[in-house]
Amino acid sequence: MVTSYSFSSSLAFQTLETPKSPFAFSYSRFRTLTCTSEIDTPKRKPKFTMDKQKSTSKGRKKSSYGTSRRSILKKTLNQEQVNFTAPISDDPVVGIIGGGMSGLICAMYLEKRGVRSTVFDTGIHGLGGRMGTRVIDPQPLIFDHAAQFFTVNDPRFNELLNAWLEKGLVQEWQGTIGELHNGGQFVPFPASPPKYIGTKGMRPLANSLLYETSMVSVVRPCWISKLEPFNGMWHLSENGKPCGKFDAIVIAHNGKCANRLLMSSGLPLIAKQMKRLELSSIWALLAAFDDPLPLQGSTAAVPFEGAFVKGVDSLSWMANNTKKLLKSQSGGPHCWTFLSTAAYGKQNKVPQENIPAATAAKVKAGMLEGVEAALGLSKGSLQQPFYTRLQLWGAALPTNTPAIPYIFDPFGRAGICGDWLLGSSVEASVLSGMALANHIADYFQNGGAHPSEFAVGLEQEFQPLQGHDIGQFPGLETQQTMNQTEMYQLVK
Numbered sequence: 452m453v454t455s456y457s458f459s460s461s462l463a464f465q466t467l468e469t470p471k472s473p474f475a476f477s478y479s480r481f482r483t484l485t486c487t488s489e490i491d492t493p494k495r496k497p498k499f500t501m502d503k504q505k506s507t508s509k510g511r512k513k514s515s516y517g518t519s520r521r522s523i524l525k526k527t528l529n530q531e532q533v534n535f536t537a538p539i540s541d542d543p544v545v546g547i548i549g550g551g552m553s554g555l556i557c558a559m560y561l562e563k564r565g566v567r568s569t570v571f572d573t574g575i576h577g578l579g580g581r582m583g584t585r586v587i588d589p590q591p592l593i594f595d596h597a598a599q600f601f602t603v604n605d606p607r608f609n610e611l612l613n614a615w616l617e618k619g620l621v622q623e624w625q626g627t628i629g630e631l632h633n634g635g636q637f638v639p640f641p642a643s644p645p646k647y648i649g650t651k652g653m654r655p656l657a658n659s660l661l662y663e664t665s666m667v668s669v670v671r672p673c674w675i676s677k678l679e680p681f682n683g684m685w686h687l688s689e690n691g692k693p694c695g696k697f698d699a700i701v702i703a704h705n706g707k708c709a710n711r712l713l714m715s716s717g718l719p720l721i722a723k724q725m726k727r728l729e730l731s732s733i734w735a736l737l738a739a740f741d742d743p744l745p746l747q748g749s750t751a752a753v754p755f756e757g758a759f760v761k762g763v764d765s766l767s768w769m770a771n772n773t774k775k776l777l778k779s780q781s782g783g784p785h786c787w788t789f790l791s792t793a794a795y796g797k798q799n800k801v802p803q804e805n806i807p808a809a810t811a812a813k814v815k816a817g818m819l820e821g822v823e824a825a826l827g828l829s830k831g832s833l834q835q836p837f838y839t840r841l842q843l844w845g846a847a848l849p850t851n852t853p854a855i856p857y858i859f860d861p862f863g864r865a866g867i868c869g870d871w872l873l874g875s876s877v878e879a880s881v882l883s884g885m886a887l888a889n890h891i892a893d894y895f896q897n898g899g900a901h902p903s904e905f906a907v908g909l910e911q912e913f914q915p916l917q918g919h920d921i922g923q924f925p926g927l928e929t930q931q932t933m934n935q936t937e938m939y940q941l942v943k
């Protein structure tokens with residue numbers, strides 16, 4: 452389904468011209484390409500070095516999605532910097548590439564500031580990215596297969612949460628959650644901090660977020676494969692098909708796909724920061740059983756609905772999704788989501804879009820053995836699930852972060868938002884989307900003048916991230932290098 456797509460399909464994409472008088476500014480070692488018919492002299496001298504070198508479009512090669520990591524890096528570092536100098540239009544529009552939590556929140560908050568946007572997302576079944584829910588009719592079977600729950604620490608997110616609670620989009624997860632140690636010892640977490648879930652799952656929450664907006668268009672499924680600066684605007688396209696032109700763009704996704712998209716975009720600094728991001732891989736095994744899983748010892752005394760698993764190589768999390776999402780259902784089937792450790796994901800990494808059958812069988816067996824070990828069951832005693840589905844999240848969670856809410860290149864009129872800017876959680880992605888939206892609105896309000904004052908995070912160093920394998924939850928963390936509360940205070 453392609454939703455509300457209202458752009459002219461007759462946009463002409465032309466080769467970028469060499470500016471006659473490239474009075475452009477370069478960020479450090481990158482050459483700049485001025486993208487306008489009129490060349491402006493900024494009123495204040497930016498912090499960046501002047502670069503009067505003529506830029507050419509010769510070195511710009513068509514992006515190839517089969518390109519090696521090394522050549523991506525080389526192209527990323529050698530590409531020319533785009534420098535938009537045309538004034539911002541009176542009614543600017545932002546192209547947001549990625550309809551996960553950060554991109555959707557960015558669109559919502561741009562609207563709050565009176566700025567129009569279009570969100571492009573690859574999702575075939577819906578929006579939300581890593582807020583994924585799978586429902587298999589007619590039983591129904593239901594599984595959140597990435598984000599499991601979220602916590603709320605920041606007052607700005609709390610305000611949003613209250614609105615979602617009021618609309619019934621989310622609810623507090625009342626089930627018991629805690630740590631399950633190898634052998635079946637369960638230690639419940641205290642009720643505080645509260646843990647929230649999408650009432651019908653995470654994806655329905657994501658799908659509902661833009662219902663009440665009037666200045667946001669959504670285009671899905673759509674895989675933006677090219678960004679081209681031309682005549683003061685960003686032109687986006689999907690495999691040669693024009694997808695519209697935008698005053699600014701937001702990259703609200705990460706990983707290999709973003710690296711390839713940015714490789715020849717004219718945004719070397721943004722591309723360089725994106726390339727520094729490191730991501731874990733996590734296997735998700737969805738399994739439906741006829742009978743409840745046998746709980747014994749402390750797990751029988753306190754039947755849990757969700758558990759961070761400790762001391763089992765193949766498993767970091769298990770949750771009873773039937774109990775979590777279908778409260779009223781009595782009896783079977785019993786749907787469980789099992790998530791692997793990041794270490795197990797790394798050991799068994801394969802291309803996520805083409806998982807060899809032998810790997811799938813090995814991983815499924817390894818994870819079910821992990822369930823037995825976690826629950827303290829004897830080997831081979833676990834009942835066979837009547838339904839399973841295995842998925843690899845090849846770019847699951849960030850393991851390092853610049854610890855700033857967003858990155859913005861005012862010369863290229865492009866920003867990045869996403870969980871990894873601040874941490875690894877739904878809350879981090881929400882705060883990032885909000886903060887970038889406000890920054891872009893401020894930049895537009897300023898008419899694009901004094902661009903260097905709006906540059907954020909282009910040289911920021913990264914630091915390692917720790918927490919649970921499936922995210923950081925203030926109050927539920929085991930050990931962290933950084934106090935996330937402090938990190939959230941960095942958000943303007």
Ligand SMILES: Cc1cc2nc3c(=O)[nH]c(=O)nc-3n(C[C@H](O)[C@H](O)[C@H](O)COP(=O)(O)OP(=O)(O)OC[C@H]3O[C@@H](n4cnc5c(N)ncnc54)[C@H](O)[C@@H]3O)c2cc1C
Nearest residue numbers: 549551552553580581597598599600675704869870876877
């Ligand atoms: C297995 C797993 C378990 C997790 N558990 C939890 C949890 O319990 N609690 C928690 O708080 N967090 C959890 N997380 C993390 C949480 O899911 C993420 O932090 C959050 O959803 C990230 O949102 P995002 O918008 O930054 O990115 P994403 O959700 O990744 O969104 C990016 C979107 O962009 C789209 N896209 C990519 N390329 C293009 C393109 N070229 N054109 C158009 N669209 C494109 C993608 O399809 C995707 O929809 C988990 C993550 C994983 C993988």
